[in-house]
Amino acid sequence: MYHARLMLRNANCLSNIIEGAIYRHANLSSLVVKSKNFSSTSDIKTHQENAPLEESERAGGFAKAYEKQSHILDSQENENHTFASLLRNSKLIDLGDPVGKVVIGKIFHVVQDDLYIDFGWKFHCVCTRPTNRGDEYVRGTRVRIQINDLELSSRFLGSSSDLTLLEADCKLLGIVSTPVRTSAKV
């Protein structure tokens, strides 16, 4: 979630940067490649003559922002996270009460009609293949599932400890993406 927000901020900044870059940035050769999707090439050609004049100027607001944005993801990898902070920012805590929540899982094993789905928890869940789009459920398919119970374990009468099934209990909702290439639909 945190990385998605960061990427969105990056994308917005990048589009702002490129709009400003056409008028002010000294080294346009690298930007020509990046801005192909954002603006027409005619704009870049007219302003290339102005480029040598801008080099002598002090680094303006754009250059500072560009420097900051290009290194913003580098510092993340070297940080030494404590276990407490890792846990606090983890998906498990974001989930809250797991009962009823919808998560995305990936099928890692298929046994005829049983699909073994791993959704990032300690256990996997096993769901039966649905009749709708059944052929698309193969190993590697990403699916949406709704959690009923994160671990099927309960205490039986007379025992001192719980008996666990080493499985989660989830309901299969639908497909997110599948590696199966479907033939062109009419």
Add this chain to the structure above:
Amino acid sequence: MLCRNIKNRYINYAVTVFRYNSTASQVILETLPERDDAVEKKKSPLDYPDYFKVHDLFTVKDLFDARVHFGHKEGSLNDYMRPYLYGSRLGHLIFDLDITAEHLRKALNVTAHIAYRGGIICFFNRNALNAHLVENTAKECGEYAHTRFWRGGIFTNANHQFGAVTRLPDLCIFLNTQNNILNQHTAVRDSAKMLIPTIGIVDSNCNPNLITYPIPGNDDTPSAIQLYCELFKQAIKRGKEERMRFLQENDN
């Protein structure tokens, strides 16, 4: 070689005891180092706290990403596992990865040292989901694995069962100390009987008492088992490489 090391050690200790207990001047100390220089002072790997640098093999973030901190539900908690827990999240137990990391470092250190001395290491895992991975790990590092049904007397009655004088493993690594949900693996008890040191991944429903170097952590998720296998394989490889280097140096 070994005798020479012990003699050196005694000389060193004699120097320090003499220095602290007596009020003699520094002159006596200065004469003794000459004797030390004449006899070669060699440090063995056991003199270092982390000779094979196994502490660099992993970080707490690696453990976190491999889902090592997930435990079972509170209902199946073994009382002896309470000191290793960070807490409970809506009934699901979470291990304290700082404690786990410390235990894992000790275990990897022991593994590397035993591999350095040419010991036999045996991996155990009774979870069918990860059995193939564990067997492959053992094959890749040149050690042994037993992931099938364990007959009663393999350790305790080895000579009779195998029909010949058998050498038992020098270290047993349990990637899953349970046989099934209800019972502990018999080899844990048998290793303790035969004085074989054991390393074991103990989950929140396991009993860590008989295991020499328990590692509290998740033993059900394939990603966690994969991480453990990788770490033990690296530690064993480092120990073996060091051994090869040592043997080559002595041959020359």
